[in-house]
Amino acid sequence: MAELSVSPELIVDRYYRGAILCLGTTSFAVSEEMVRLIERLSADARAVLSAEEEELAALLLERGVLQRSAS
Amino acid sequence: MARVLVAGYDGTSRVPGTSDGAARLWSALSEQKTAATAPWERVFIREDSKSSLITCRKIKARADAARFKLALGGEHLITFPLIESLQRAEPKLRLVVLDAHHDAYDYPLLTHFSLFHFLWEELKIPTLIVGVRHEVEKAAPGCQLVPMSTVRAQGIEATLARVQAFTEGAPFYLSVDLDVLDPSALPAVSDPIPGGLSIAELGSVVDTILGWRPLAMDLVEYNGVRDPGGQALRGLQPILRSVAQWLS
Numbered sequence: 001m002a003e004l005s006v007s008p009e010l011i012v013d014r015y016y017r018g019a020i021l022c023l024g025t026t027s028f029a030v031s032e033e034m035v036r037l038i039e040r041l042s043a044d045a046r047a048v049l050s051a052e053e054e055e056l057a058a059l060l061l062e063r064g065v066l067q068r069s070a071s
Numbered sequence: 072m073a074r075v076l077v078a079g080y081d082g083t084s085r086v087p088g089t090s091d092g093a094a095r096l097w098s099a100l101s102e103q104k105t106a107a108t109a110p111w112e113r114v115f116i117r118e119d120s121k122s123s124l125i126t127c128r129k130i131k132a133r134a135d136a137a138r139f140k141l142a143l144g145g146e147h148l149i150t151f152p153l154i155e156s157l158q159r160a161e162p163k164l165r166l167v168v169l170d171a172h173h174d175a176y177d178y179p180l181l182t183h184f185s186l187f188h189f190l191w192e193e194l195k196i197p198t199l200i201v202g203v204r205h206e207v208e209k210a211a212p213g214c215q216l217v218p219m220s221t222v223r224a225q226g227i228e229a230t231l232a233r234v235q236a237f238t239e240g241a242p243f244y245l246s247v248d249l250d251v252l253d254p255s256a257l258p259a260v261s262d263p264i265p266g267g268l269s270i271a272e273l274g275s276v277v278d279t280i281l282g283w284r285p286l287a288m289d290l291v292e293y294n295g296v297r298d299p300g301g302q303a304l305r306g307l308q309p310i311l312r313s314v315a316q317w318l319s
Binding site for chain 2: 014015017018019031032034
């Protein structure tokens with residue numbers, strides 16, 4: 001089963017809704033839904049994702065926020 | 072006793088200074104008290120960490136505990152937790168905003184320039200924004216806009232009639248971003264946009280709308296750093312007088 005883990009380099013600047021994510025020298029704003037997904041996967045890398053969450057996870061994988069690994 | 076929130080916060084603003092504006096608005100408002108004025112209870116919140124998360128949570132917790140009749144900003148973001156709290160008690164709440172900017176940009180972060188987009192998307196609060204003259208075409212769908220060009224074309228009376236039709240029979244909140252004023256009337260805002268209302272026009276509009284008994288209101292975006300001598304603040308006296316009378 002594949003796991004989605006959150007990059008250990010990630011810094012999260014939380015807003016009341018949404019957050020600015022920082023990886024290395026790159027930073028970008030993400031929605032509240034993405035923040036919730038990151039928080040969920042931080043707590044449980046094997047969490048079962050909905051189709052909508054899978055789409056968000058794909059975007060976060062592209063940006064290096066999430067990393068996929070086989071368990 | 073009317074509760075007044077003084078929220079010195081400018082953490083999501085590019086230009087600092089509205090955090091100082093809150094306390095100065097409070098001082099100027101207090102000068103409008105007369106012997107007949109009922110006492111007000113002031114609650115002061117200032118968040119120097121600049122965290123919108125901490126600030127909004129603090130404001131919402133205070134508003135959940137007891138309703139504020141007036142809030143003094145600070146940047147416009149402070150309106151969001153106040154409305155969020157008020158809507159729980161008043162599900163049919165409507166929102167009237169006077170502002171040069173629509174503050175309804177579709178942006179992932181909740182900030183002073185995206186709060187009305189979030190209020191619509193999350194809470195579905197019917198919102199009418201009057202006086203908009205900056206990037207009108209970039210407002211996210213949901214809010215109703217009355218651009219400043221329409222105010223000028225149709226006149227103040229017709230604009231007020233539209234506000235009255237929007238609020239009639241419903242509980243409503245009035246949010247006044249002071250940059251709705253023309254920069255010649257109030258230069259001390261963070262992002263002045265030419266072509267706004269005069270002091271007399273805003274005074275008349277605020278006076279009329281307060282006569283329709285909003286549940287609560289706020290005055291936001293006065294930038295104290297840009298008004299070191301307080302001259303611009305003194306120009307706001309007619310508006311503050313109306314607010315003081317309504318508050319009492």
